[in-house]
Amino acid sequence: MDERAKIPVSLPHANPTVSYWQDPPDPIADHRTTADLPATADTVIIGSGITGAAVAWGLLQEQQQQQQQQQSSIVMLEARQACSGATGRNGGHTKAASYRTFLHHAGSSLATAKKIARLELASIRAVHAFARDHGIACDLRACETVDVIYDAAEWAAAREAVAAMREAFAPEGRYRLFSADEVRSRFWVHGDDEVQGGVGYFAGSLSAYKFVVGVLRLCLEKGLNLQTGTPVKRLETAKEDNGIDGGALWEVSTPRGVVKAKRVVLATNGYTAAVWPQFQGVVVPLRGQVTAQRPGRAMPRGGCLPTTYSFIYEKGYEYMVPRPEGSRFAGDIIIGGGLVRAPDDGLLEFGTTDDTTVNEVISEYLRDSAARYFGPSWGEDDPEGRVRSEWTGIMGFSPDGFPFVGEVPGQRGLWTSCSFQGHGMVLCWMCAKALVEMMGGRDGDELREWFPDVFRITEERLAQKFRGRLDGIPKPEPSGGNAGSGPVLAADPR
Missing domain, CATH: 3.50.50.60 (FAD/NAD(P)-binding domain)
Known part of the structure; x- marks a missing residue:
């Protein structure tokens, strides 16, 4: 590094x-x-x-x-x-996964952890309000989101963090926990025994551009x-x-x-x-990658799902934003992430400012991600092909x-x-x-x-x-102190 x-x-x-x-x-x-x-x-x-x-x-x-x-x-x-x-290159996700950082921040200062969580939520609300108040046509929608968790340690850390936030913000606590069966039945997710559970909360989407x-x-x-x-x-x-x-x-x-x-x-x-x-x-620059996919023929609501998603596993994740009804290419699935699927957990994506190309290993992984996560709920690919577009963008990370x-x-x-x-x-x-x-x-x-x-x-x-x-730091066992992780790579390009 x-x-x-x-x-x-x-x-x-x-x-x-x-x-x-x-x-x-x-x-x-x-x-x-x-x-x-x-x-x-x-x-x-x-x-x-x-x-x-x-x-x-x-x-x-x-x-x-x-x-x-x-x-x-x-x-x-x-x-x-x-x-x-x-x-102008991110995935359009206005989503604050504050529970994933809360215990990490609270390990230094509970007051600071609460300020950061409140600022993140306030920022989502402020952006949405500004777009509404000024009539900016940007495919804005407020909705629920779900983090589908596939790793046992991540799931244990999530439950502990949500409990801590509910206590810290009572009665403001706004996270909901879903069992593995609930995740599969409510959100059309396929995963057999791999799904550990899910976390639901307020979020939204828009065209940031x-x-x-x-x-x-x-x-x-x-x-x-x-x-x-x-x-x-x-x-x-x-x-x-x-x-x-x-x-x-x-x-x-x-x-x-x-x-x-x-x-x-x-x-x-x-x-x-x-x-x-x-x-x-x-x-330090980090190149992120995003793909826009035409929804599979069996996708509920033609792909215009009522929630946004993140799919969280050991050391990594993808995030997914379904394009809402009324938008251009309604039902398209915007999915990005996949950094750790590249060699050396994506090490070569750090330090580059070259957004003129894509990482082919990440491309191959992202192209298959949505169909893999939704399984039978995806169905056959669109006759015009699964991938409509793929691109990269440059983010900035601090020590x-x-x-x-x-x-x-x-x-x-x-x-x-x-x-x-x-x-x-x-x-x-x-x-x-x-x-x-x-x-x-x-x-x-x-x-x-x-x-x-x-x-x-x-x-x-x-x-x-x-x-x-x-956010690549491995999760400790539950009740191990800093169970949270660093900020989620996302929208951002989310």
């Missing part, structure tokens, strides 16, 4: 695999608000995924609420097309300057100019010119070290399994919210909200009441050694 973490992180590759969600691309994909790159800006946001969009929205809303006479200029730079990174494109459109109406096809080649502190450029602290260099800015936001997730090398070996949020230590005016462990759809929105509060000088008790301190960027966290994906 040391060698994988040392691979120099590159900027996004040209011509990535075509994401199911971005086919065809939205008209905003190649948008440039102005023909030329602005020479100066108050704020430059690098990255146009859910984090960049949420930060832009927060800053623009703040300006409007404060009724500032002179609006601050906000420029967003995107290396490729708008929302072409992990957000359509959602973020919708947010970006709202931001453009409020004055955002979006510049796609503009990779950041170099970021450095501005030379002393005696205030000629309005107190600029940073020079952001691109192939189209330089933007001088008072502050910069790194909304770059797995690519962060390519822009600011201090993150090399700290935010301790937490995001980095805040002002980079020792770098005035350089802010970041990145490294979401493949869990971005239930972390990014609220982390962006916290970052906007910090940037506005409102970093007091009110923010600390709901935002976990362990998410804040510190020199100590930046000095930690990357060991790999924390």
